[in-house]
Amino acid sequence: MxxxxxxxxxxxxxxxxxxxxxxxxxxxxxxxxxxxxxxxxxxxxxxxxxxxxxxxxxxxxxxxxxxxxxxxxxxxxxxxxxxxxxxxxxxxxxxxxxxxxxxxxxxxxxxxxxxxxxTGHHYEGGFWTDFGKDDLSDKKRNVAIVTTASLPWMTGTAVNPLFRAAYLAKTEQQNVTLLVPWLCKSDQELVYPNVTFCSPEEQENYMRNWLEERVGFKADFKISFYPGKFSKERRSIIPAGDTSQFIPSKDADIAILEEPEHLNWYHHGKRWTDKFNHVVGVVHTNYLEYIKREKNGALQAFFVKHINNWVTRAYCDKVLRLSAATQDLPKSVICNVHGVNPKFLQIGEKVATDREQGQQAFSKGAYFLGKMVWAKGYRELIDLLAKHKNDLDGFKLDVFGNGEDAYEVQSAAKRLDLNLNFQKGRDHADDSLHGYKVFINPSISDVLCTATAEALAMGKFVICADHPSNEFFRSFPNCLTYKTSEDFVARVKEALANDPQPLTPEQRYNLSWEAATQRFIEYSELNRILNNNKDDAKSSRNDGKIIRKSFSVPNLSEVVDGGLAFAHYCFTGNEFLRLCTGAIPGTRDYDKQHCRDLHLLPPQVENPIYGW
Structure with missing residues (x-):
């Protein structure tokens, strides 16, 4: 049983x-x-x-x-x-x-x-949302942000949720917890660049110091860790065990799942929408585009598309897609809820001030920055430059990046005799990059390129493809888009021959995390949740006392969603089926090393299973 x-x-x-x-x-x-x-x-x-x-x-x-x-x-x-x-x-x-x-x-x-x-007294769910959730009308709200990566891995799902936690906590309207994966020492050596941590506390200090250097204020939020394992094949971190159990039930109010499809591919535990009052998914990655580039990519993409639909419908109340470049998921809307590091806006303000004083703001030409894997735009970049090598005679491009495909990318550029100067990856805010006038990003696999937003914030020209992932940036005058390779050549020459326009205060605000946080609260329907909560508090008062809310009859959609969640639970509980779909062996539960690192009880004690 x-x-x-x-x-x-x-x-x-x-x-x-x-x-x-x-x-x-x-x-x-x-x-x-x-x-x-x-x-x-x-x-x-x-x-x-x-x-x-x-x-x-x-x-x-x-x-x-x-x-x-x-x-x-x-x-x-x-x-x-x-x-x-x-x-x-x-x-x-x-x-x-x-x-x-x-x-x-x-x-x-x-x-x-x-x-x-x-008797499983901790379970709080069924085929639909249960009535046993606490009335939080008179309490400060609790927000749990769960993501799939953490610093010092400089990837979007590590950086952006960290900023989101800081700026949500800055409003002081809710308590915020950021839940990030903890990797054992062997996995840290594969993922983190030249640094490892002996304890979660050590990594937390690293994350907080990195954040405070960039936002300029002390962010009051909690950082917790859940067990994770690194998949070399997928180049990503997969949760081990039930991730939801690392948010205490008393704090389970609002959940923000950064990459909900990724978090729930192999999720075997409590249903998020049963444990939390409102669950929001934020889609970061265009997985289908990456998968299509692999062997038998079309077939794999077909299955992944339907699995993504399955898990997001079963585990989310609302889904936010950063751009139309992602697949159309159930319960989803399109909105850019990401901002840029305040440091980039400060760099842009300094550039504008220097130009007003008659100083030269840009002394260098064009550059490209990104993780050196083919899918991050390097294939498109080499194809464009190879095709128009004669049209762009004398054009030199500096390329900054590290990655698994670095040797292949550099070998291809050398074989085609392209004028590319490869250098090691670095922080986009590094002083050595301030003098460049043009940022080139030909990638069409991104959902919303953070580096593009950062370059615009620094007052540079950005040359990018006319693609749904760049829709948010088109309103900025310094964003030059192209549809064909000929357009690309024309845009490069235009950018090199002119100076970018200074950003207006409104444009700077639209790029900021303050604006991104307001967009998030609006499009995630948190405003509606908070307002309804206040109304419920008034209607549920009886002689000055708060009484428990009554049970609500589920509609057909909720029953179907609950059935999908139950089917997914059964599927992910079978180790053979997990392995057939690419799961890392032994990730249904966390292992002994995770127990030692995170001071956890063994899985068989934490989640006992009994039968009659």
Missing amino acids: YHHWIPRNFWHIWFGNLDHFWIILVLNEVGIQPPLCEMWGRILPIIWNQIRSILGLVIQNAKYQSYLDLCDKIVESLCSKRKEQLLLRSIAGGECSVLENDNINDELDLRIASVLQS
Whole structure:
């Protein structure tokens, strides 16, 4: 029997549905002999039926809420005691007994806790959103941002969620937690450039220092870690175990899933929309475009497209696509909810000031910056320059980047005798890049290129393809788009022959994280959630007291979404099916190294499975 589908609160179920089976089970577990179990199992239901009608009246009273809260505290206390005992046993290698305490009351507590855990009292969901979520109308809201990468990996899903957390926390309207993956030492050496961390605290300090140097203020938000493993084939981090369990239930209010499809491909745990009141997905990556470039790409892309639709519908209430370059997902709208590092806007302001004073702002020509993999625009760049080598005679391009395809890219450029000067990757805000006037980005695989926004913020010309991923940038006068390779040549010559226009205050604001945060709150429907919450608070007041919200009947769409989530749970619970679809072996649960690094209980203790 799968314990997660037994309702969350054991005590609520006992009061509402006491029957012969449960009585025998509990009495037997606490040590009463089978003959007495059978006798009491038949007597107690008769007595219970007589008082059940009286209990129904008590339930309607608002004071019953305090009784339920007391029961919840008792349950948590018992289970906490049992977990401590189990942890001691696991540390000692199983040499100490869980029931080594001679006190009969402690023994009884531990036996009851064992029964409570076997009923899956922590589960909060079903085929639709349950009514058991807490009323948060009088509390400060809690926002959990969950992402698929973390610094010092300089990728969009590590940098942008970090800024989002800082600027959401800056509003002081909600408590913010950023949940990022923790990699074991062996994986860190593959992902992070020349740096590793011995503990999550050490990595957290690195992230906070990096952030504060760029935003200029101390961001008041929490950073937590979940277990992850690096996939060399996919060049990405895959969660290990149930990621949702690393946000405590008391803080489970609003969830922001950065890359919801990525986070949920192999998610085997609680349904996000059951645990949280509102779940927003932010789509960062055009996975289909990357997959199409691989062997049998069209077939793989077909399956991934439908899997993405499946998991985003099952686990999100709202999905934000940064641009139309991504696939059309259920419950989605298009909006750029990313901003640029304030440092780039400061560089742009300095450039404008220098030009007003008659100083030369740009002393260098054109450059390209990006991770050196073919899919990041290097294929398009080499093809354009090779085709128009004669038209762009004398044109020199400096290229900054590191990556898995660096050798192949440089070899192709050398073979075609292209005038490209390759240099190691560096931060886009590095002083050595301030003097360039033109940023060239021919990539058509990006969803929304952060480097393009940064170049515009610094007051440079940007030459990019006429593509949905660049739609947000077209309104900026310094953004020069091209449709054909001939247009590309014309745009390069135009940019080299002219000076870019200074940004207006409105244009600078549109590029900022302050504006991006306001767009996020609007398009994610957080405004509606907060306003509805206030209305519910007023309507739910009775004589100055807040009462629990009533159960709402699910509609057909919610039932279907719940069924999809349940089917996905069953699918991802099978190790053979996981491996067939490309999962990293052993990622259904986290491993012993994760337990040591993050001070976690073993998975079999944290998530016990019982059967009858």
